[in-house]
Amino acid sequence: MKRTPTPPRARLRPWHGFAATALLLALAPLLVNDFTLTLLAIYALLALSLAFVWGIGGVLCFGQAAFYGLGAYTYAVVSINMGGSSVALLLGVAVAGAAALALGSMMFYGRIGDVYLGVITLVFTLLLFKYVSSTAGSAYAIGQAQLGGFNGIPGFPALNVPGLPDQPVYGLGLYAVVASALLACWGLLRWLCQTAFGRVLAGVRENELRAELSGYDVRLIKTLTFGLGGAVAGLAGVFFACWAEIVTPEVFSLGVSAEIIIWVLVGGLGTLWGPMLGAVLLGALKGWLGTQQGLDSGVVMGLLLMAVVLFLPRGVLPALLKLFRRPPPEGPANGR
Amino acid sequence: MDQTLVSLFDLIYTIATLALVSAGLALVFGLMRVINLAHGEFIVLGGYATIVALQWGVNIWVAMLLVAPLTVGVFGLIVERLVIRWLYGRTVDTLLATWGLSLAMAGGLSMVFGSTTTGVPNPLGPLQLGSFQVGGYGVFLIALTVVLLLTMYLVLRHTRAGLVVRGAMQSAEVAAALGHSPQRIYLLTFVVGSMVSGLAGGVLAPLVGLTPNAGGQFIAKAFITVISGGSSVVAGTLSASVLLGTVSKFFELLATPVVGELALLISAVVLLRWLPQGITSRVFKGAA
Numbered sequence: 001m002k003r004t005p006t007p008p009r010a011r012l013r014p015w016h017g018f019a020a021t022a023l024l025l026a027l028a029p030l031l032v033n034d035f036t037l038t039l040l041a042i043y044a045l046l047a048l049s050l051a052f053v054w055g056i057g058g059v060l061c062f063g064q065a066a067f068y069g070l071g072a073y074t075y076a077v078v079s080i081n082m083g084g085s086s087v088a089l090l091l092g093v094a095v096a097g098a099a100a101l102a103l104g105s106m107m108f109y110g111r112i113g114d115v116y117l118g119v120i121t122l123v124f125t126l127l128l129f130k131y132v133s134s135t136a137g138s139a140y141a142i143g144q145a146q147l148g149g150f151n152g153i154p155g156f157p158a159l160n161v162p163g164l165p166d167q168p169v170y171g172l173g174l175y176a177v178v179a180s181a182l183l184a185c186w187g188l189l190r191w192l193c194q195t196a197f198g199r200v201l202a203g204v205r206e207n208e209l210r211a212e213l214s215g216y217d218v219r220l221i222k223t224l225t226f227g228l229g230g231a232v233a234g235l236a237g238v239f240f241a242c243w244a245e246i247v248t249p250e251v252f253s254l255g256v257s258a259e260i261i262i263w264v265l266v267g268g269l270g271t272l273w274g275p276m277l278g279a280v281l282l283g284a285l286k287g288w289l290g291t292q293q294g295l296d297s298g299v300v301m302g303l304l305l306m307a308v309v310l311f312l313p314r315g316v317l318p319a320l321l322k323l324f325r326r327p328p329p330e331g332p333a334n335g336r
Numbered sequence: 337m338d339q340t341l342v343s344l345f346d347l348i349y350t351i352a353t354l355a356l357v358s359a360g361l362a363l364v365f366g367l368m369r370v371i372n373l374a375h376g377e378f379i380v381l382g383g384y385a386t387i388v389a390l391q392w393g394v395n396i397w398v399a400m401l402l403v404a405p406l407t408v409g410v411f412g413l414i415v416e417r418l419v420i421r422w423l424y425g426r427t428v429d430t431l432l433a434t435w436g437l438s439l440a441m442a443g444g445l446s447m448v449f450g451s452t453t454t455g456v457p458n459p460l461g462p463l464q465l466g467s468f469q470v471g472g473y474g475v476f477l478i479a480l481t482v483v484l485l486l487t488m489y490l491v492l493r494h495t496r497a498g499l500v501v502r503g504a505m506q507s508a509e510v511a512a513a514l515g516h517s518p519q520r521i522y523l524l525t526f527v528v529g530s531m532v533s534g535l536a537g538g539v540l541a542p543l544v545g546l547t548p549n550a551g552g553q554f555i556a557k558a559f560i561t562v563i564s565g566g567s568s569v570v571a572g573t574l575s576a577s578v579l580l581g582t583v584s585k586f587f588e589l590l591a592t593p594v595v596g597e598l599a600l601l602i603s604a605v606v607l608l609r610w611l612p613q614g615i616t617s618r619v620f621k622g623a624a
Contacts, residue, residue, distance in 0.1 A: 060428060110609045115371065115427050119563050120605055126556045127601045134594040254552055258435055265432065298443025305436030309429050310422055 017273060018187065025179040034175040036287065038243050040280045041178045045185060046236040047263040047279035048272060052189050053229035054261075055270045056198070058205030059222055060114065063121035064260045066128050067096040067230035069251035071237025073132070076153040076247045081143035084165040085157055085242075092238035093231050100230020104223040111219075122254070129252035152248030159242040169242075178239050182276075185232055190272055192228075201225060255298070259286075262305050268315030277317060342470060343589075349474045351581035352481040356540070357554050358561040358573050359484060360533030365562050366569035367505045367525050369427065370420060373434040375558055376551030377441035378530055382408045382537020383546045384445060387454055396459050404538025405531040412530025416523050424522065438551060445548035453545035473542060480539060484532070489570040501525060560604035566614020575615045580604060 028037055050064045071092040078088035103124060107117055136149025145153060159174060161167040169177060192198050203211045204218050212218045241247050250256070259282075267278025282301075289297040312319050361375045372378070385407035389399035419437065423430045460472035492498040501521055504511035508518040544550065561580055565572025583603045588596030607615070 062431075106609060110612065112608065112612050115431070116563060116608055116612055118428075118431060119559060120608060123556065123560055123601050123605055126552075127598060130594060130597055130601075134592075255439070258439055261432065261435075296443035296447050298439045299447065300443075302436040302438065302440025302443060305439065306419060306433050309433040309436065310419065313429065 018183070018190075021186075021273070022183055025183065029172060029175060034172045036284075038175045038178050038239075039287075040283045041175065041182050042236050042239045042243060043263070043279040043283040044276040045178070045182050045239065046233055046260055047267065047275040048182070048185055048189065049229045049232035049236065050260050050264045051267070051269075051272050051275035052232070053226055054264055055268075055272070055275065056189075056193060056205070057201055057222065057225035057229070059226055060118055061121045061226070061229070062118045062261070063123075063125035063257055064229070064233050065252055065254070065256035066121070066125040067100050067233035068237040068240070068256065068260075069125075069128060069132075069247075069249075070099050071096040071234030072241040072247045072251050073153070073237075074234070075238040075241045076156045077142045077145040077147075079157045080145040080153070083157060085159045086162045088157075089159070089235075089238050092241075093234045096234020096237065097227050097231030100233075101223060101227035104226030104230075105219075108219045108222045108226070122257070125252055125254065125257055129249055129254075132252060133249040150249060152246055152250075154246040156241070156245075156247075158245065159239075174239075174242060178243075181235060181239070185235070186272060186276070189228075189232075193272075197221070197224075258305070259301065262301055262308075265305065265308050266316045268318040271315075271318070274315060274317045278315075345470050345474070347582065347585045348478055350585045351577045352478040353540070354557060354561055354581045355485060355573050355577040356477065356481045356536045358558040358565075358577065359481075359488065360529045360531075360536060361558045362562045362565065362569050362573040363488065363532060364526055364529035366567050366572065367501060368424070368522060370424070370430050370526070371427065371434070371559075372420075372529070373431055373555060373559075374415075374438035374441055374551075375434075375533055376553070376555030377438045377445070378408050378412070378533040379537035379540070379554045380445065380546060380548065380551045381411060381441065382534035383456075383541040383544075383550075384449060384454075384537075385534065386538040386541045387456060387546065390456065396457070400538035400541065401535065404541075405534040408534025408537065409527050409531035412527045412533075413523070415530075416526040420526060421519070421522065438555070442548050442551055449548060451548055453547050455545055456541040458542045477539060477543075484535070485570055485574060488532075492569060557600070560601065564604050564607050564611075564614055566611075566616035568616035572614060572616040579607075579615070 025041070046064070046068055049067075050061065053059050053061055053064070074095040075085075075088045075092040078091050079085050082088060103121070107120055112120065132147065133150050135147035136151070138146065140147040140149070145156070147153065157165070158168040158170055159177065160169060193202075200211065200216050201221055203214075204216070204221055208218055211221075237251065240251065260279075263279040263282055264275040265278075266282060267276065268274030282304075286297050286301070289295060289300055308316060357379065360378065361372060364375075365371050382404035385404045386396075386399045389403040390396060394403060415437065419433055420430065423433060458471075458473050460476060492502060500511065500516050501524075503514075504516060504518050504521040511521070512518055561573065561576045564580065565574075565576035580600050580603060584596040584600035586596075587599035
């Protein structure tokens with residue numbers, strides 16, 4: 001009997017979704033104004049960072065906002081002191097990534113369990129929020145940058161073309177930068193999932209003990225994953241600073257951390273694209289709710305989180321997709 | 337001499353507040369392994385229940401000591417039936433669901449009461465201590481905390497109900513085989529925990545300006561106190577409150593209140609790094 005090979009065009013490849021998203025991102029400014037779109041793309045980047053750490057790495061971080069805020073604050077402080085944005089951008093990512101590496105190594109090398117990990121990341125965020133909120137007055141300054149306490153840091157230089165401080169990037173240009181960064185980070189993380197590192201990471205998520213007994217250093221792998229997630233969140237923070245043109249301690253608040261978790265959970269745990277889509281949809285919903293009188297967005301988000309945990313623990317988007325898609329005939333699902 | 341006494345009073349007061357805020361959460365976490373992230377909002381709800389009762393002309397002591405615990409107890413009952421009972425044994429899911437509850441409650445409270453600070457009059461005047469004055473209400477708060485913790489200890493340790501509850505937490509199956517319904521025990525434990533949170537809210541209402549978003553301050557402190565304390569309800573809460581309260585007060589005297597709070601949070605993180613199961617995993621093991 002002859003084997004019939006599967007027709008090559010029948011299967012969706014990862015780059016199909018990638019190309020479709022790129023096309024969508026390129027066409028979106030025709031329909032929606034770039035100010036809103038930039039923010040949604042930043043949200044997507046932030047969701048991507050937690051989707052990688054939690055969905056792929058299996059580490060639930062309750063304080064992703066800490067790295068987001070660190071990126072934003074580092075950018076503001078450095079750009080005021082240096083005048084330009086290129087070094088500030090790199091440093092923002094580096095500081096957030098380094099903080100995540102340090103915190104991660106402390107937790108994972110200490111073999112701290114799930115719940116306690118949640119507590120420590122939560123406390124870390126609160127710590128930053130409290131400290132930064134208390135930095136009012138001229139005593140708290142880094143170089144020429146006043147930290148400004150609860151009012152935050154306004155008026156730092158915007159993102160500019162590398163090497164040309166007189167050429168600021170804003171509006172559609174900023175959107176293009178953020179969208180490309182989003183695609184690049186997605187591509188990078190997606191690629192990472194397929195490398196040897198990514199496969200070991202999946203193994204750790206599924207069965208930590210077995211991975212460890214097979215000779216992999218689980219602590220190192222988790223720490224690196226956490227650090228990478230922190231760096232991506234830091235990049236999102238840098239872009240947020242450029243978009244908002246002011247950074248306030250609000251970026252460290254628990255509400256932001258909660259929102260990131262809701263995006264990821266609604267979008268579907270274990271995929272990268274789902275949380276990004278979840279962030280865009282819920283970010284748009286939140287923007288719309290903000291214009292409504294008498295309805296607090298916290299109520300909607302909170303009820304949504306409860307409903308998802310109770311009824312759709314695999315996420316809303318995967319559940320919707322399942323309704324439309326027949327079960328795949330063979331091989332692993334190409335969801336990621 | 338008097339100066340030392342006042343400092344000591346301040347220290348005990350800090351510790352008592354910490355223990356009071358954490359007691360309800362400790363009960364629910366220590367016995368059921370359920371972390372209620374909406375605990376802070378439960379406290380705030382107790383505070384608002386007191387405020388509303390006061391506006392309706394209820395005596396302030398009745399409002400604080402009866403209305404607040406009962407209101408939050410009923411609310412806890414509803415929450416347990418609708419949400420928590422589906423999630424027993426799924427710690428992370430419980431964390432997420434109660435976080436959602438916390439957001440929804442904070443939003444709901446600010447829709448009803450507006451996001452302004454509401455005050456409650458302080459019912460007790462100052463007390464003379466040597467040549468210094470201390471707040472009479474602070475003395476009341478310390479006494480109440482002592483009574484509360486003592487009651488919790490005695491009930492858990494020396495009554496039949498306490499025995500059944502502790503037994504059900506150790507092995508629900510054995511408790512069920514002996515004719516006690518674990519579901520009912522979980523429900524009652526959660527409701528009692530909620531009532532303790534409500535009591536804390538009512539009693540703290542005259543001391544803190546309540547806003548709908550005040551839950552965040554409580555949950556952070558309560559959460560780390562309970563986790564640092566470990567699984568023994570009373571001993572854990574007490575030892576963690578003493579340790580963290582002393583650290584925070586010490587640094588507050590050295591620098592500013594913010595530094596004190598930071599020191600509290602940092603010491604909790606460091607403590608968890610060395611004793612991931614909390615203080616009572618090493619000392620006071622097996623106490624209630």
